[in-house]
Amino acid sequence: MSASSAGAGAGGGVGARPSRVKTVLTVIRAGLRSNFGLATLKHRLLKEKKDRWLVPLVGVAAIGVVPMFYGIVLLIENVYLVLKPMGQERALLSFGILAGQLLILLFGVYYVIAAFYFARDLEFLIPLPLRPGEVMASKFAVIVINEYLTVAAIVLPVVVTVGVLARRGVGYWVNATLVYLTLPIIPLALVSLVVVAMMRFINVSRKKDALILVGSLALIGLSFALQIGLGRSAGGRGPEASAQAVAAFFTSPDSLLNKVGAIFPPGIWATKAIAGGFSGEGLANLALLLGVSVVLFAGMVVAAEKLFYRGVIGLGETTGKRRRLTRDEMSRRVSSGRRAFAAIFGREWKIMNRTPIFLLNGILVSVFVPAIFVLMATLNKGGRGGGSGGGGGGDPMALLGTLLSANPLVVILGAALFMTICGSVNGTASSTFSREGAQFWISRMIPVAPREQAAAKFLHSYLVAMLGVATASVVAAVFLHLRAAYLAPAVALSLVAGVLLAAVGMMIDLARPLLDWTNPQKAIKQNLNVLLALFADVGILTAVFFGVKALMRVKLATNVVLGVVFVGLGALAAVSYLAMLKFADKRYPEIE
Amino acid sequence: MIELTHVTKSYNRGKIKAVDDLTLTVKPGEIFGFLGPNGAGKTTTIKLIVGLLRPDSGRIAVEGYDVAKEPLKAKQVTTYVPDFPAIYERLTGLEYLNFIGDVYGVPKAERLERIGKWLEIFELAPVVTNPIQSYSHGMKQKIVLAAALLPAPRVMVLDEPLVGLDPRAAHQLKEMFREHCDAGKTLFFSTHIMEVAEKLCDRIGIIHKGRLVACGTMEELKAIDRTEAGQSLEEIFLELTEK
Numbered sequence A: 001m002s003a004s005s006a007g008a009g010a011g012g013g014v015g016a017r018p019s020r021v022k023t024v025l026t027v028i029r030a031g032l033r034s035n036f037g038l039a040t041l042k043h044r045l046l047k048e049k050k051d052r053w054l055v056p057l058v059g060v061a062a063i064g065v066v067p068m069f070y071g072i073v074l075l076i077e078n079v080y081l082v083l084k085p086m087g088q089e090r091a092l093l094s095f096g097i098l099a100g101q102l103l104i105l106l107f108g109v110y111y112v113i114a115a116f117y118f119a120r121d122l123e124f125l126i127p128l129p130l131r132p133g134e135v136m137a138s139k140f141a142v143i144v145i146n147e148y149l150t151v152a153a154i155v156l157p158v159v160v161t162v163g164v165l166a167r168r169g170v171g172y173w174v175n176a177t178l179v180y181l182t183l184p185i186i187p188l189a190l191v192s193l194v195v196v197a198m199m200r201f202i203n204v205s206r207k208k209d210a211l212i213l214v215g216s217l218a219l220i221g222l223s224f225a226l227q228i229g230l231g232r233s234a235g236g237r238g239p240e241a242s243a244q245a246v247a248a249f250f251t252s253p254d255s256l257l258n259k260v261g262a263i264f265p266p267g268i269w270a271t272k273a274i275a276g277g278f279s280g281e282g283l284a285n286l287a288l289l290l291g292v293s294v295v296l297f298a299g300m301v302v303a304a305e306k307l308f309y310r311g312v313i314g315l316g317e318t319t320g321k322r323r324r325l326t327r328d329e330m331s332r333r334v335s336s337g338r339r340a341f342a343a344i345f346g347r348e349w350k351i352m353n354r355t356p357i358f359l360l361n362g363i364l365v366s367v368f369v370p371a372i373f374v375l376m377a378t379l380n381k382g383g384r385g386g387g388s389g390g391g392g393g394g395d396p397m398a399l400l401g402t403l404l405s406a407n408p409l410v411v412i413l414g415a416a417l418f419m420t421i422c423g424s425v426n427g428t429a430s431s432t433f434s435r436e437g438a439q440f441w442i443s444r445m446i447p448v449a450p451r452e453q454a455a456a457k458f459l460h461s462y463l464v465a466m467l468g469v470a471t472a473s474v475v476a477a478v479f480l481h482l483r484a485a486y487l488a489p490a491v492a493l494s495l496v497a498g499v500l501l502a503a504v505g506m507m508i509d510l511a512r513p514l515l516d517w518t519n520p521q522k523a524i525k526q527n528l529n530v531l532l533a534l535f536a537d538v539g540i541l542t543a544v545f546f547g548v549k550a551l552m553r554v555k556l557a558t559n560v561v562l563g564v565v566f567v568g569l570g571a572l573a574a575v576s577y578l579a580m581l582k583f584a585d586k587r588y589p590e591i592e
Numbered sequence B: 001m002i003e004l005t006h007v008t009k010s011y012n013r014g015k016i017k018a019v020d021d022l023t024l025t026v027k028p029g030e031i032f033g034f035l036g037p038n039g040a041g042k043t044t045t046i047k048l049i050v051g052l053l054r055p056d057s058g059r060i061a062v063e064g065y066d067v068a069k070e071p072l073k074a075k076q077v078t079t080y081v082p083d084f085p086a087i088y089e090r091l092t093g094l095e096y097l098n099f100i101g102d103v104y105g106v107p108k109a110e111r112l113e114r115i116g117k118w119l120e121i122f123e124l125a126p127v128v129t130n131p132i133q134s135y136s137h138g139m140k141q142k143i144v145l146a147a148a149l150l151p152a153p154r155v156m157v158l159d160e161p162l163v164g165l166d167p168r169a170a171h172q173l174k175e176m177f178r179e180h181c182d183a184g185k186t187l188f189f190s191t192h193i194m195e196v197a198e199k200l201c202d203r204i205g206i207i208h209k210g211r212l213v214a215c216g217t218m219e220e221l222k223a224i225d226r227t228e229a230g231q232s233l234e235e236i237f238l239e240l241t242e243k
């Protein structure tokens, strides 16, 4: 069938037969359903009556998000009010849209690789009477819909706030809706083209996993580099971190925005389409945006016809050399008996590092998050005329540092919070059981006490968290110029907090492990447990925050407050770790 | 030795009774064949024995250890080969065997000898340093078998072990069964292939709709129905599982 479809080429009418369209739609629907796990969730909620507790929790989380959203809207409103008299309110729109598109570009690499090449459903899709372009189009549709959610958090507040404040008419809202729906297509189609081409060539090579990883990192790195480059050319800004400064930042003739716009014009088209409403300018730009989206999408489908399957088929094959080990080699390679703890730790480590999706979402996240801060620092320093990086007043990071240094306690706790977050936002702990998937029976069978297995898993998750803490402390020392006297207690605090958060993450995953996945993406990236653990982390850190605030009101000495926080967190950490081990003993036999 | 006493297990909150009041003893040195049509409850019984499922009621003991009360002791003496070889795709065959050797505490000398032996027999030696991901279904099954043999357990429990094996490997596996039990150990396996059960087993249990409908040596089974001497197991099987 691949031969005939290749022969038919790309021109052969996608919508020729209605049954074909129906199949594509079915594939999309199946993709969406499995992607969002709605069927499973519905089943769990209604049939098995598990997970009912999720409903109130989601409600609480939603309420928690409201103040945050309100804050964002307030900020947007302030910037708008500054920009308005200058007639530059459009800059705000472009900013929201471009930020959304950059985000899509960044995460897109990742979604596209996972969906196009690592989803197991390909094994079922490829034999279907669908052309490669159609399979890819349906997968693309699923990613686009996914991205609507990602982008909503950034684009919607800006577009809606500006629209409401400016009392815009119907044209604004109609165009905004169309733009929103089209927004992910251009960046994703670009990413897809690059990825499909890349995979076509990676697939012929031997070290596929390594190459995939390097390739994705290169792509992500490239988009970072793009931003840094933009930042460097962004031009100077005043030192005040006020709405005025932000406004100046938006409007200066060679501002970040215009540079981005120059390189990535769809953002500008989108802005003009929305801002222009039903005027000539608005409609022309809307047409441009839609037209380019369609062309790129079509281009991607054409490329898929030629390249897609050749990149997918045989991806799972390893061109392993068949080689018999000599007696000596065998004797060396057969281990002389590690403790079970070490064996399990080793297994965790190997599987994590050898599964690209796990590696990206676990270890690399804990390096990336701090790296993003470095990036922001570089980006802003780049704007300083000479760029000698002496940490001048114009550097918001340094500014932040100066601001905070007013109170050493605040600096230390702030740095500890930063490090804790960097270490714990990755999903390593909260997916540690889910990641075992269909192989969990092995853990159930082996004669190793669940608590010992959990302890080994804990060590693994905790080491990943420490990696994040380490990177974050480098960032704090080098880019925030944090003094050692502040750094040391901050590191100590975040190491203790890391125990608590890792144990809580593991308990969440233990309570409802997701074991029936076929696409490793589901075990970590789309695992609800990872999200729940993030909520829990935010909750815990907020509670600690209020605790500390109460302590500070009592006006104790800095060291005393730090001591109390340290001891308090330490006690919580110890209790949660022990509780996690106990919970493992209880849960292992129950998980069927 | 495996003992099941009045074991019951149902799925979906009691709607599907997969195992119904099963009582059964498998003695040391015995190859026990567990025979039944699809959906009879073989896999469920096996998962109950190895502790992957918990019975609704009844007691299960392996080598005298209550599976529910002393799970680690029971696990230490049991290995299990599932019907579908889901194992760590990202590890190499040798890494997996090492992992199993480590968690069961197999000393180096024995480990080296047994790994060498089973890799040769199963013809896995040339691929043992490749990731399991690259193995065929049959090769995965063989590495699971090799892993189950590595600790030289007193009890082995296998779910349809011969399905998907090539004739050569199947032959070798049967030899291994005999060897294992001649050393006084216990072997419990399920199958729906009657010839295998007939040729290989010391005793056979026939399960149908979760109930043990017959159990005994080949001779004893033949004696159940006296209509005709020399009845084959297939005929007995079809008769017993008719309803």
Ligand SMILES: Nc1ncnc2c1ncn2[C@@H]1O[C@H](COP(=O)(O)OP(=O)(O)O)[C@@H](O)[C@H]1O
Pocket: B011, B012, B016, B017, B018, B036, B037, B038, B039, B040, B041, B042, B043, B044, B045
């Ligand atoms: N996880 C499960 N959930 C619900 N029913 C199941 C499950 N596993 C097995 N069953 C049912 O239990 C019965 C016995 O299944 P099984 O033990 O797998 O049979 P066998 O291995 O003999 O083919 C069947 O009716 C099957 O449908």
Ligand SMILES: [Mg+2]
Pocket: B042, B043, B044, B083
């Ligand atoms: Mg079965």
